[in-house]
Amino acid sequence: MTKAQIWTAAFLGLFVILFFLQKLTSEKPEIPGGMPMAQEEQYPAGKSETAGADLTTNFGCNTCHGTDMKGTKIAPTLVGLKQYYDRDKLINYLRNPQSYMDNDRFVAFKKQYKNIVMPSFNNKDVKDLGKIADYLLKLE
Ligand code: HEC
Structure with missing residues (x-):
């Protein structure tokens, strides 16, 4: 060389x-597991209502139903729903609100909130709607 x-x-x-x-x-x-954190892991077990509260902001519920879901001029309060709904019924309602229109309460809503219609959320994940239901049913 x-x-x-x-x-x-x-x-x-x-x-x-x-x-x-x-x-x-x-x-x-x-990264342990190698996967991004799933939504469940961000909210420890039993914290479904916290997740539900966040989801009502994400889905824009409070733009009509107001801060803490206490109601506005354009939509009723969602405090105290427990007396009318259980979890499944509330999820069903959110997916298809128009099918609940025959009941007296809704006849009154129709008059009071003439130009506003409760949108249906049937394009959302049922798990998310369940979290929202958990949150709403806790509001008293
Ligand atoms: C565009 C405004 C608007 C938005 C957005 C909206 N709502 Fe409503 N919601 C209404 C109105 C108005 C009513 C009264 C019923 C009707 O007129 O359709 C109602 C009714 C309801 C009821 C029935 C209340 C009762 O006393 O039985 C529930 C439950 C409800 N909304 C939950 C939600 C949730 C949860 C979201 C978000 C995922 C949401 N709403 C988003 C306008 C809205």
């Missing part, structure tokens, strides 16, 4: 070593 060849070999060797060093140091820390 000539001197030039030795130098070239030395440089190549150095690059190879640097390359592997860089690989080693830039290794990303392992």
Whole structure:
């Protein structure tokens, strides 16, 4: 080997070593499970109402039903729903509010909130609607 060849070999060797060093140091820390946090994990068990409260903001319920669901000029209060609904019935209502229109309370709502219709949320995940139901049924 000539001197030039030795130098070239030395440089190549150095690059190879640097390359592997860089690989080693830039290794990303392992995320346990390797999956982004599921929504359930963000809300510890039993905290379904907290999740429900957040969802009512996300879904825009409070733009009509007001802060803390206490009602506004354009939509009734959602405090005290427990006397009219259980969890399943409330989920069903949210998915298809128009099918509940024959009852006296809703006849009165129709008059009071003439130009506003409760939108149906049947395009939403039933699990999310369940969390909203848990939240609403706790409001007294
Ligand atoms: C565009 C305004 C509007 C939005 C947004 C809205 N609502 Fe309503 N909601 C109403 C109106 C108005 C009524 C009264 C019934 C009717 O006129 O359709 C009502 C009725 C209800 C009722 C029945 C109350 C009772 O006493 O039986 C529930 C429950 C309800 N809304 C929950 C929700 C939830 C939960 C959301 C969000 C996921 C939501 N609403 C979003 C306007 C709205």
